[in-house]
Amino acid sequence: MRLADIADLVELGDVDPDSTVAAIASDSRKVAKGTLFFAIPGTKTDGASYAGDAAKAGAVAIVASRDAAIGEVGVPVLHTDKVRKALAICASRFSCGQPETMVAVTGTAGKTSVASFMRQIWAHDGLPAASIGTTGVTAPGRDQYGSLTTPDPISLHALLSELAAEGVTHGAMEASSHGLEMYRLDGVRLAAAGFTNLGRDHMDFHATAEDYHRAKMRLFRELLPEGAPAVIFSDDAWSGPTIAAAEEGGCEVLTVGRSGNFLKLERCEQLRDGQRAHILHAGLHHEVDLPLAGEFQMANALVAAGMAIATGSDAASVFSALRELKGASGRLEKVGETDAGAAIYVDYAHKPEALENVLKAVRPFTTGKVVVVFGCGGDRDPGKRPIMGEIAGRLADTVIVTDDNPRSEDPAIIRRAIMDAVPEAQEIGDRRRAIAIGIDMLDRGDTLVIAGKGHETGQTIGGETVHFSDHEEARAALVSREKRASGAAQ
Ligand SMILES: CC(=O)N[C@H]1[C@@H](OP(=O)(O)OP(=O)(O)OC[C@H]2O[C@@H](n3ccc(=O)[nH]c3=O)[C@H](O)[C@@H]2O)O[C@H](CO)[C@@H](O)[C@@H]1O[C@H](C)C(=O)N[C@@H](C)C(=O)N[C@H](CCC(=O)O)C(=O)O
Ligand SMILES: Nc1ncnc2c1ncn2[C@@H]1O[C@H](COP(=O)(O)OP(=O)(O)OP(=O)(O)O)[C@@H](O)[C@H]1O
Ligand SMILES: N[C@H](CCC[C@H](N)C(=O)O)C(=O)O
Numbered sequence: 001m002r003l004a005d006i007a008d009l010v011e012l013g014d015v016d017p018d019s020t021v022a023a024i025a026s027d028s029r030k031v032a033k034g035t036l037f038f039a040i041p042g043t044k045t046d047g048a049s050y051a052g053d054a055a056k057a058g059a060v061a062i063v064a065s066r067d068a069a070i071g072e073v074g075v076p077v078l079h080t081d082k083v084r085k086a087l088a089i090c091a092s093r094f095s096c097g098q099p100e101t102m103v104a105v106t107g108t109a110g111k112t113s114v115a116s117f118m119r120q121i122w123a124h125d126g127l128p129a130a131s132i133g134t135t136g137v138t139a140p141g142r143d144q145y146g147s148l149t150t151p152d153p154i155s156l157h158a159l160l161s162e163l164a165a166e167g168v169t170h171g172a173m174e175a176s177s178h179g180l181e182m183y184r185l186d187g188v189r190l191a192a193a194g195f196t197n198l199g200r201d202h203m204d205f206h207a208t209a210e211d212y213h214r215a216k217m218r219l220f221r222e223l224l225p226e227g228a229p230a231v232i233f234s235d236d237a238w239s240g241p242t243i244a245a246a247e248e249g250g251c252e253v254l255t256v257g258r259s260g261n262f263l264k265l266e267r268c269e270q271l272r273d274g275q276r277a278h279i280l281h282a283g284l285h286h287e288v289d290l291p292l293a294g295e296f297q298m299a300n301a302l303v304a305a306g307m308a309i310a311t312g313s314d315a316a317s318v319f320s321a322l323r324e325l326k327g328a329s330g331r332l333e334k335v336g337e338t339d340a341g342a343a344i345y346v347d348y349a350h351k352p353e354a355l356e357n358v359l360k361a362v363r364p365f366t367t368g369k370v371v372v373v374f375g376c377g378g379d380r381d382p383g384k385r386p387i388m389g390e391i392a393g394r395l396a397d398t399v400i401v402t403d404d405n406p407r408s409e410d411p412a413i414i415r416r417a418i419m420d421a422v423p424e425a426q427e428i429g430d431r432r433r434a435i436a437i438g439i440d441m442l443d444r445g446d447t448l449v450i451a452g453k454g455h456e457t458g459q460t461i462g463g464e465t466v467h468f469s470d471h472e473e474a475r476a477a478l479v480s481r482e483k484r485a486s487g488a489a490q
């Protein structure tokens, strides 16, 4: 790549447009000879203060905003209005290539599930497909654990280029509000985009719910090309404002849900381990048995099916794929049951609406009590703690409040904030013990939901992360309960 290739993104002035860009970086510690360094005004520090380091490490030039305070560093400083956006577009040109059909889904809850469902729908049609998001990257021959829901633009575009080179033609990615606000997915050519819902999340990052919604709407207003399909779940409180934003963005609005026009959910019956849906599409009625519990999974399946059909998949084949869907790891995932048949689920609900949905989802097939084990993360929005406490108290019969990545905070203070709203809850800080006690109290017909960590494999306490998996803990506690029971019977 040469600097001339980004002449529309930055002011080159009298810099030689033929200068070669050997790599791009936004972290001075990754700069090598010939790297173009983007000085990002970040949330913690200002990349501009590392321009000198980047120059010393061999940067070919520095890209910075007009007001960045960069003195004489010995290499050209190229100005631009939006450094993050210029970085993302530059990254897309640098690592050129992406799966031909890329879609992105946003919403407070359901993104990981929708991305996984889309990959499965495409794979069912024999298409080489990938999903990218919170749980990592899954594609033929690849199963990589992830860190960010929406990766930074340099890694993202490098990944998309690799996937395309590996023959992946279809990809679904999650667009988090951080990712959208930080321009992480600018430069991805999208064939469609989806919206699931909006609830309380990331109130430590966005000032108000409106700001949070506005960040998400960049997907429809700015990233999705005009005329491309925007598949919007129709039954959420924020569906209306989302439809309005997508219309403003010139998208083709397709709604899915009970009041949907593209996929209309006419009826949905909850079964023990799944649900039966009657869906109207293009004048035809389809009966679909979705092998996943929880009506919210039906909403996710509809958004995924809508995006697949809107990007060219055959509707009948999409509905047949829904009949075989597997849930994303740790999303209302059944990890076992007691000898008497009480079911144990691991779920990633770490925000109020998600907890509300998951507890409501298990009620129809629970004849006994619903037990929930959960906590709230440290260094995250403290406002959600009492809200989640209230929800647990209202919707579960037994509540155990435990720890979930306390990070730098005092775990007891986090638990107290939850328990203020549910004083009758049992407080068991040690998550391993909380899970074991939750399992021990299960009788026939009961359901246990272990919420908050889903696919995670660590517990972060202070600065240290120790291996911890709700799946493993639940299975171990079940085995020990059964051993004790068989010991007692002998
Ligand atoms: C708040 C946030 O999202 N921050 C992300 C962001 O950091 P930032 O741009 O604010 O960077 P900063 O630390 O202030 O530094 C500014 C600049 O100086 C540079 N620098 C810094 C030090 C140095 O020596 N040299 C140098 O060049 C940095 O590389 C950076 O470019 O860009 C970084 C690089 O891509 C990310 O690693 C970082 O994610 C942090 C670690 C994070 O935890 N993000 C979470 C909250 C997040 O993004 N979550 C969303 C949503 C998940 C969900 O929906 O639940 C996600 O998409 O995962
Ligand atoms: N459509 C939905 N409506 C409400 N709650 C949902 C929905 N889909 C999933 N959930 C709940 O949210 C949790 C997370 O689901 P999922 O990982 O699919 O969402 P996400 O948007 O990717 O979340 P995150 O931003 O945390 O990665 C699930 O475990 C479940 O509790
Ligand atoms: N991406 C989210 C995940 C939260 C998961 C929960 N287990 C927690 O640690 O709060 C965050 O970092 O806020």
Ligand SMILES: [Mg+2]
Binding pocket: 111, 112, 133, 134, 135, 149, 174
């Ligand atoms: Mg996710």
